[in-house]
Amino acid sequence: AHLSDGSSVAARGMVNAAGPWVSQLLGRLGVNAASGVRLVKGSHIVVPRLYDGDHAYILQQPDRRIVFAIPYQDGFTEIGTTDVPVDAPEDAVIDQDEIAYLCEAANRHFTRQINPADVTSTWSGVRPLYDDGASEAKAVTRDYVLELDTNGPTLLSIFGGKITTARHLAEEALEKLSTPMGFSAYPVTRARAFPGGAIPAFPQYVAQVCATWPFLGAARAERMAHAYGSMLPDMLQDVKSAEDLGQDLGGGVSEVEARWLRTREWARSAEDVLSRRSKIGLHLSETERSAFEAAWDALA
Ligand SMILES: Cc1cc2nc3c(=O)[nH]c(=O)nc-3n(C[C@H](O)[C@H](O)[C@H](O)COP(=O)(O)OP(=O)(O)OC[C@H]3O[C@@H](n4cnc5c(N)ncnc54)[C@H](O)[C@@H]3O)c2cc1C
Incomplete structure (x- = not known):
């Protein structure tokens, strides 16, 4: 497959998890699928x-x-x-x-x-x-369908799906791929916490965050504990004082947090940070938002 950065990768199989673009991608691959969205x-x-x-x-x-x-x-x-x-x-x-x-x-x-x-x-x-043929948009099934194509390299396409059933879907996808691709699949994530979710008791965790990084302030400590959960110590591992957080871009987002969002959560713009990875933008004035954008763009 050719990637948008000009490089190419070779693989024995492919999963088409392009969400709303699933059929478009199949069209580009020249594959005729029985299912549609x-x-x-x-x-x-x-x-x-x-x-x-x-x-x-x-x-x-x-x-x-x-x-x-x-x-x-x-x-x-x-x-x-x-x-x-x-x-x-x-x-x-x-x-x-x-x-x-x-x-x-x-x-x-x-x-x-x-x-x-x-x-x-x-x-x-x-x-x-x-697409289950229902006449009204509100009546269309919210269930997913997996379609396997083995005419050529193994291709599994995902039609539909929900966040709540993502792990179930992933288990089924691997199960379907295991025979044509020659590996054995068994579910390992069923009882595993989601990334950042390995926290036994949240109030105690917030108290621990406040005690370790008191200079965050109570409100910011709670927001960050919510947003990053058990990944927060990773983000703040080198932070021993307020100065170590770097500049404040606005809305309580420090340089350390901004860089984490860029490298670990693929934020590409100030808008990604303010409206998608968080909702901090709701609390900023137009001037604060512009200042945030300028600070984000200036991050090396
Ligand atoms: C309004 C709304 C409400 C919802 N409510 C709920 C809910 O209450 N509960 C629930 O469980 N689910 C809900 N969902 C569904 C949930 O959001 C989706 O099921 C979930 O986001 C699907 O994830 P995904 O990774 O399969 O697809 P997506 O998140 O759509 O990801 C597909 C990715 O493929 C990428 N892509 C496309 N083409 C290419 C290509 N050629 N090359 C490389 N990458 C490509 C896209 O950029 C995108 O990042 C809701 C969805 C909407 C829109």
């Missing part, structure tokens, strides 16, 4: 906190869909999602109809009424749902 956009809006408490609500809608309202960061409520068929993975952008739909969905249930002007932030994703 339907691309269904799901969008969220974020508004100032709609209700007290740290519980979520499932809001039943007249169109028989449900919409979630979830406490979000400090002082916000997240409302989503929608189910809108789209043509391309790149169409993952919320539109005015979705914003209106989500505002109405919340207004049916909460005393505090909202309108599009209250929306502080939005995001959208495209679900690559296995």
Whole structure:
């Protein structure tokens, strides 16, 4: 296979886990697959906190869909999602109809009424749902299908899937690949913690982080313990004082954290850090955001 950096790799087999791009990739490989995906956009809006408490609500809608309202960061409520068929993975952008739909969905249930002007932030994703022939986007199965092609080098394509079933999917994928590729597969991750998740008791862990790096401050220590879990000692292994954290890019993100995000979590832009790897951007003013972007771009 030829990679975008000009290099090429040789392999005995390949797993096509391109998500919404799964069929496009098969097209480029010249493979005719029996399965296909339907691309269904799901969008969220974020508004100032709609209700007290740290519980979520499932809001039943007249169109028989449900919409979630979830406490979000400090002082916000997240409302989503929608189910809108789209043509391309790149169409993952919320539109005015979705914003209106989500505002109405919340207004049916909460005393505090909202309108599009209250929306502080939005995001959208495209679900690559296995095409099971259902007529309505909301009715399409959320299950996944694995398709193995052994006409040529072994190729396994993944259609659909969810984060919650990722390990199950991976086990099945290896099982399917084992015979044509000649290896034996057995599940090893079933009881293993996710990266950063090997923490027996979170409050005690936060206390330990505060005690080891007191200069982080309580709020930042808790945020970082949440975000990086048991990987945090790795990130801060050479940090013995506030100065060792390097410059503050804004929003409490130090140079050490920024570099970790770049090298370990593939953040490529300030926006990746502020809106995707974290939601710190929600709490920054326009000026602070610009300063953050400049500091990020200046990182060597
Ligand atoms: C709105 C929405 C709500 C969701 N809610 C839930 C939920 O509540 N629970 C749940 O479990 N799941 C949920 N999901 C589904 C979950 O997000 C996906 O199942 C999961 O992200 C799929 O991961 P993936 O790695 O298979 O695909 P992706 O995360 O889509 O990754 C595919 C990757 O392939 C890369 N790629 C594409 N083409 C190429 C190429 N030619 N070469 C190299 N790389 C390529 C892409 O850049 C991308 O990084 C939701 C999804 C959406 C959109």
